[in-house]
Amino acid sequence: MSGKIDLPKSGDTFALALGLPEQPMLPIAQTLAEKDGSFHFEKVPLGSYDLFVAGPTNGYTAFESTLGGGSPLFGRMRIQVAGQNVEGLNVPLSAARSFSVVLRSNNSASPAAGCPQSVAISLTPLEPWGIWLFTNAQASFAKEQTIADLPPGRFRIVANELGSGCYQLNPPVVDLRGDVSRPVAVELASAGSIQGALRTGSARPADFAVVLLDAENTAGAQAQVAFPDAEGHFRFEGLRPGRYRIAAPRAAEKSSGRWVADLDHMLEVNVPGGKAVNVELAATLPAGARP
Numbered sequence: 001m002s003g004k005i006d007l008p009k010s011g012d013t014f015a016l017a018l019g020l021p022e023q024p025m026l027p028i029a030q031t032l033a034e035k036d037g038s039f040h041f042e043k044v045p046l047g048s049y050d051l052f053v054a055g056p057t058n059g060y061t062a063f064e065s066t067l068g069g070g071s072p073l074f075g076r077m078r079i080q081v082a083g084q085n086v087e088g089l090n091v092p093l094s095a096a097r098s099f100s101v102v103l104r105s106n107n108s109a110s111p112a113a114g115c116p117q118s119v120a121i122s123l124t125p126l127e128p129w130g131i132w133l134f135t136n137a138q139a140s141f142a143k144e145q146t147i148a149d150l151p152p153g154r155f156r157i158v159a160n161e162l163g164s165g166c167y168q169l170n171p172p173v174v175d176l177r178g179d180v181s182r183p184v185a186v187e188l189a190s191a192g193s194i195q196g197a198l199r200t201g202s203a204r205p206a207d208f209a210v211v212l213l214d215a216e217n218t219a220g221a222q223a224q225v226a227f228p229d230a231e232g233h234f235r236f237e238g239l240r241p242g243r244y245r246i247a248a249p250r251a252a253e254k255s256s257g258r259w260v261a262d263l264d265h266m267l268e269v270n271v272p273g274g275k276a277v278n279v280e281l282a283a284t285l286p287a288g289a290r291p
Contacts, residue, residue: 001044001081003089005037005053008073014055015065016041017130021050021078027128032057032065044081051077053091054131054151064132067149072096074129074151097176098148101157103141104185111141112190113274114165121186123147126154126173144183152177159186164237165274167191190274192239198232198248200283205232208283209251212236215243215268227251241273248283 005014016039017027033039053075058068073093079086101121105112123135129151137147139159154175159168169187174180198205205228212224226234245266271277
């Protein structure tokens, strides 16, 4: 697979990456264009590919190229490889894209209880551009913030460091291949929490772990784990409102068994937004074991 980029300035270096449309997170091949803009990929299997171009670059990390200063340019093209060389490709370049972002809370311009006025957000590219994108920015309830110098692709927006009293609703995905004239809303809401006490009898609280599962998404859902202090107190913060299941199995360092084998024997807790739920929990012991 070979072709040429029309360089805006002689000697500029551009990075190219090949990605699979059905598995878009990682590039399967990367290269740099020559000083005249020509590029070449060898031993490309049959199939459909997305070709991504970005630059000018001024260096590289262990896995990605880094963009230089000034105004970056980007290009992309869908290519079909069907048993013969693909030659003479010309990838048009276009200016970087931008969009504005704003915080929202239940369709309101004011923060919910427990949520900050502004937060740091990060953009995760959902396509393998092969470049390192510094995409951290601030978002605010007070005014729209513009994020610039982005390629024409898809990004997931995640709010960071929300604190224990706030959580983000479904992280939005912005697609800069189309029109994004309206601001993208990052929705925040008041989080709930669980503060509890573990009853272990004569056993040490440190021998147990408190496991929390989302009751609505137990199939393959990731568990949260808290370790009680010497008095048996534990806490889960920043929880999305809803139903949870909780149990306290013994936390052996080396165990071939599952921590939570039977969901039916877990205590169910309803967690409202903006409030703490007090839970008194009995430790789960193996059959025949004494505390």
